[in-house]
Amino acid sequence: KSCSHFKCVGEEDWVDSRTIYIGHKQPPPGTEAFIQQRFPDNRIVSSKYTFWNFIPKNMFEQFRRVANFYFLIIFLVQLIIDTPTSPITSGLPLFFVITVTAIKQGYEDWLRHKADNAVNQCPVHVVQHGKVVRKQSRKIRVGDIVCVKENESFPCDLILLSSSRDEGTCYVTTASLDGESSHKTYFAVQDTKAYNTEKEVDSIHATIECEQPQPDLYKFVGRINIYMDNEPVARPLGSENLLLRGATLKNTEYIYAVAIYTGMETKMALNYQSKSQKRSAVEKSMNAYLVVYLCILISKALINTVLKYVWQADPNRDEPWYNQRTETERQRHVLIRAFTDFLAFMVLFNYIIPVSMYVTVEMQKFLGSYFIMWDDEMLDEELGERAVVNTSDLNEELGQVEYVFTDKTGTLTENNMEFIECCVDGHVYVPHAICNGQVMRGAAGMDMIDTSPGPEARHEELFFRALCLCHTVQVKEEETVDGIKHGIHQGKSTSFYISSSPDEVALVEGMKRLGFTYLRLKDSHMEILNREDEIERFELLEVLTFDSVRRRMSVIVRATGELFLFCKGADSSIFPRIISGKVDQVRARVENNAVEGLRTLCVAYRPLSPEQYEEVCHLLSGAKLALQDRDKRLAEAYELIEKDLILLGATAVEDRLQEKAADTIESLHKAGMKVWVLTGDKMETAAATCYASKLFRRNTQILELTTKRTEEQSLHDVLFDLSRTVLRHHGGMTRDTFSGCRRAMLSNGAAAESSGADILRHLTGIVKLIKASKEHPITLAVGDGANDVSMILEAHVGIGIMGKEGRQAARNSDYAIPKFKHLKKMLLVHGHYYYIRISELVQYFFYKNVCFIFPQFLYQFFCGFSQQPLYDTAYLTLYNISFTSLPILLYSLIEQHINMDILKKDPSLYKDIAKNSLLRWPIFIYWTILGVYDAIVMFFGAYFLFDNTTFTSNGQMFGNWTFGTLVFTVLVFTVTFKLALDTHYWTWINHFVIWGSLIFFVVFSLLWGGIIWPFLNYQRMYYVFMQMLSSGPAWLSIILLITAGLLPDVVKKVIWRALWPTTTERIQSVNFSVCLQCSFTSNSNVSHSLCLCCHSSIKDSNHKSSVWFNMMILQAQHHARCLESSRISL
Secondary structure (H helix, E strand, O other), X not given: OOXXXXXXXXXXXXXXXXXXXXXXXXXXXXOOOOOOOOOOOOOXXXXXXXXXOHHHHHHHHXXXXXXXXXXXXXXXXXXXXXXXXXXXHHHHHHHHHHHHHHHHHHHHHHHHHHHXXXXXXXXXXXXXOOEEEEEEHHHOOOOOEEXXXXXXXXXXXXXXXXXXXXXXXXXXXXXXXXXXXXXXXXXXXXXXXXXXXXXXXXXXXXXXXXXXXXXXXXXXXXXXXXXXXXXXXXXXXXXXXEEOOOOEEXXXXXXXXXXXXXXXXXXXXXXXXXXXXXXXXXXXXHXXXXXXXXXXXXXXXXXXXXXXHHHOOOHHHHOOOOOOOOHHHHHOOXXXXXXXXXXXXXXXXXXXXXXXXXXXXXXXXXXXXXXXXXXXXXXXXXXXXXXXXXOHHHHHXXXXXXXXXXXXXXXXXXXXXXXXXXXXXXXXXXXXXXXXXXXXXXXXXXOOOOOOOOHHHHHHHHHHHHHHHOOOOEEEOOEEEOOEEEOEEOOEEOOEEEOOOHHHHHHHHXXXXXXOEEEEEXXXXXEEEOOOOOEEEEEEEXXXXXXXXXXXXXXXXXXXXXXXXXXXXXXXXXXXXXXXXXXXXXXXXXXXXXXXXOEEEEEEEEEEOHHHHHHHHHHHHHHXXXXXXXXXXXXXXXXXXXXXEEEEEEEEEXXXXXXXXXXXXXXXXXXXXXXXXXXXXXXXXXXXXXXXXXXXXXXXXXXXXOHHHHHHOOHHHHHHHHHHHHHHHHOOOOOXXXXXXXXXXXXXXXXXXXXXXXXXXXXXXXXXXXXXXXXXXXXXXXXXXXXXXXXXXXXXXXEEEOOOOOOHHHHHOOEEEOOOOHXXXXXXXXXXXXXXXXXXXXXXXXXXXXXXXXXXXXXXXXXXXXXXXXXXXXXXXXXXXXXXXXHHHHHHHHOOOOOHHHXXXXXXXXXXXXXXXXXXXXXXXXXXXXXXXXXXXXXHHHHHHOOOOOEOOOOOEOOHHHHXXXXXXXXXXXXHHHHHHHOOOOOHHHHHHHHHHHXXXXXXXXXXXXXXXXXXXXXOOOOHHHHHHOOHHHHHHHHHHHHXXXXXXXXXXXXXXXXXXXXXXXXXXHHHHHHHHOOEEEOOOOOEEEEOOOOOEEEOOOHHHOOHHHHHHHHHHHHHHHHHHHHHHO
């Protein structure tokens, strides 16, 4: 890159940076050779495929899946060697699966292409040769000067040069980036803010040196070198100068800015990168079962191959008179022949691996996710937001959660701060009780604002002024934001406060109620209206911004010749820097407020001499101009500046718990989940919130592991004491006592030297620790802010709250919900249903394929291991695609084994499905054995029933295809009836699909065997199905074999429910018995009926509306009460 010979302030050797020439002007004479860097254009590409690479790339991605690749190999084997079944039997299902997936992915990518083109062809205004020209967005280059007008979005990442506002500021909303609808203020470079026309802006001669693109939306480090008379003037650039692509210009007529990051290098594009793929426990179980069935398949093929050669050891069996070998076949080596036979058997039995299961699971997850998004109970009318599903792959994981990690502020609480009180030198002031120096009603025992001269009065004045000055609040006039009018009071236009932090707004509004009103920031001067209605002006010299590492912020102001540093922050970061003030009184009040669950801040100040201020300026300017380690150097500078403080007082604001947050946590506990609350508050504040949210009970023994305690005694001794306490109360301790903790609160507020980065590491580390524990429990993380994203990404399931701290958490989560209370239904109802449904789907798919293929395996023992198929090609092809697929898909979408109201009222039912209980190996083995049993009953039942030569009514004998069709008919009806027996929630759709699929099978068989199809070379199934149905014994055998196949499963369920019922089965039994009892007898006018369950009379009080429909509603309501009372008595 090109660099100037002139040495800039703060210049050092750095790496990984770029130099941008504003307006593409070359540097002035005397610099090194001009070498223009190459940067990408401004095209955004979110699509995955192009027209040319779609087929090869999509095919490659699909065949990376083991099942698809396996069926491709089987299909190729069928094409290469002589196999007993047609390649169509494997090729058609595979083609169906691949085509459906490709169409879905292609359509989604076409939508992305469409959206990309709309963005890339959007018109923008660029300054060239002193004139504004119109270009397409994709043609913007790094270094172009762009003109953006009000309500337009920024086409790329820009550095603000000037604006229509005199002070060189502009207002921006970043709702599309982080969900923040409030207006943020951005600042132009001081030396260029006066350039307000195209010609003036085009005359700017400067270069920008900044870091290479990185995805952090809130971090930017750079500097601008402005050449005036060939002398460079260096100015720092930070995130306050950077306008991000996707943000929108508001309340500013126009701005001029220079493009520094374009196209896929913009921060918005860098945040497109997909998160690491999460896999559910069900998917892992499914893959494990697939491996087992693959081993079974290989074993079957191997056994049949060996037995075939044992059978053919007799020459008469090897070459019967009707099937003599050719000379080529005789000369082929025996190992080659054995291998070919092995492959042929693999092809014959390959249907035991359910290729359509993956498509069915994908469709179930995709379609099932809409039930969450359509749920009206998870609609927040205040926000107008519904639940959002970002990842449908984890639906069933919602039913397996064992640990819940939740943020406090904005997640459990409303993040809507209300100023409660302030304490100045031990004197307490409450806004509602004291206003403008007058004691209001109900203020007994409170202190009046002291207006008498003296040190206390001076501290009081300084305290109120400090809170009016030490903030980043903006004052806005009445306006409409997102359709809502703000700042109107009693029909008059007034101002209102906005800020990225609700705490700051609460404090400024609290000061307003106490008589000190912050008016505005104008020309670097902050204006305050005091109690005497006099306007005071303070020159704002420096802002030491808040960050989570320091946990404080400061401002340096000048008033009437005096210089002050005002500082506010957490007590743990303020008290160690205090040299005077009434520390004990203020500390006592802070601790008292923390116990009440209030958020506290301490306020202090430091008078500065001109010499000290010069030193401060030197420290800050050097740190701000640094390109390398700017944050570190600023932190060191802040540490040197924010010292020797004089304590003024403290504030207390309240952040109320969200509606039903306590009820939700209590329900999660009853469901067997361990809830951890992670917060940066003081220990006392966090503990009070935990009591209020029912995380802690009054009899809960709290074990504390704090920095203070580990300083007093060694960590080993502390842990030993804690373990003794646990042993004393629980009688024993295992390795996983820590991971088994039912209620936990992790607070970082007690440690004076803790940092925000440490907190983030702690959050992620705690989740990692629990995930890696012995039992590998399923974890869920809930949060609403950017600081929660790492925890959300680390957990098995991440849920974002659509809160007031932006939408970073919601965007990066797997699911997003409007309020914390919606977590209850998300887990206890939707999670429960999804897990039950997909568990049945997976087990049922393997079961029905065992029923399908095991008769084929048995058939080989009766056909000399000749690889003769038992079923017709059409049946082999359509069994998984058409005959048995729709009923299980519908079951997996709408099955409700228990009413959702009962699931919400009785969270303990969640325990019945915990730890992947329905996909454990014993359950899997039971389903497999059941499938083998049904297959044996079907095959040998049909075999023994027709052991003797059987004739139809017209004297014809049954052949092998009739035998196979009989077995297949029993198979289809048995597996479909099995699913019908497992169905608890019947609707007209169930009836239509289940009975409709059976009717479709019968109709297809009649057509397939009843018509001579011209495209078939031979038609071995012609008239076979009709011939079978014309036989009375065939009808009898179908009924007997279906009954024999289903009977053991029914008997097993009856015995198990009677002797070892689960809680769910008890509820189902009560539900069923009450449904049988709760029948109603109605008289002729339908205004009165009798419940035979509780023998109470049901009357319609409004006889004028005594219609059948009203009576049915009354009956239904009463019936629900009967069910609930029965559940409670049980």
